[in-house]
């Protein structure tokens with residue numbers, strides 16, 4: 001062995017327990033799966049949402065869930081398993097009532113993400129990719145959640161908990177364990193991971209506008225632009241070209257040889273005629289551009 005073995009940080013993305021046949025999927029769930037399928041021109045596109053729905057009822061991507069999804073989508077179960085084991089948001093082992101993710105990607109890491117993960121592991125008595133014995137919490141080391149302006153970030157049931165500290169993380173866990181209402185920093189009040197999975201499947205809980213959706217660091221650029229009167233071109237279509245725009249850009253490449261000629265001019269200096277000749281093509285080209 002080389003001594004530099006790859007450390008696999010995503011044990012939870014491994015294979016699923018196919019011997020565990022327990023499931024809460026019933027006819028109502030299957031009707032909802034068909035509802036999801038009907039939303040796409042190619043029914044295979046509904047696989048992701050269906051697996052989120054499976055997680056919302058089974059707490060994991062269950063073996064029966066895989067088989068039912070495969071049958072409804074007319075694809076092999078192995079293809080469903082391959083999909084589920086590729087994406088880290090699909091759990092092969094039962095997740096907790098509350099799923100905690102601690103970001104340890106670069107920016108969060110340097111601002112305390114690793115210390116946060118240590119703290120949460122000690123507080124819960126589990127490591128990343130494990131679930132507490134009482135089923136209340138599961139923990140995951142997550143990659144960047146595009147919330148770097150609020151680093152270090154913790155996700156609770158996929159809602160943002162920004163600018164975290166070990167003390168705030170411990171309080172979060174205490175409050176969730178006690179069943180106290182916890183408001184996400186930018187999002188809804190936390191309920192449970194399965195509820196979030198149902199929303200991710202595509203079934204609204206009517207709370208999309210609950211809580212703040214943006215924070216001061218993200219809005220700072222907009223505020224600055226408003227103060228300075230900065231505007232951007234419309235993004236709804238191509239901006240109209242200024243009337244003289246076509247003439248200017250084509251001239252650029254043709255001026256480059258001129259610059260090269262200028263560099264060569266010292267060698268040609270003893271022959272003024274050559275210097276004049278060298279300018280001729282550029283002048284011709286310039287005339288040609290105007291045509």
Ligand code: FES
Pocket residue numbers: 103104105106107108109143144145146147148151152153
């Ligand atoms: S590095 Fe943690 S949210 Fe981007």
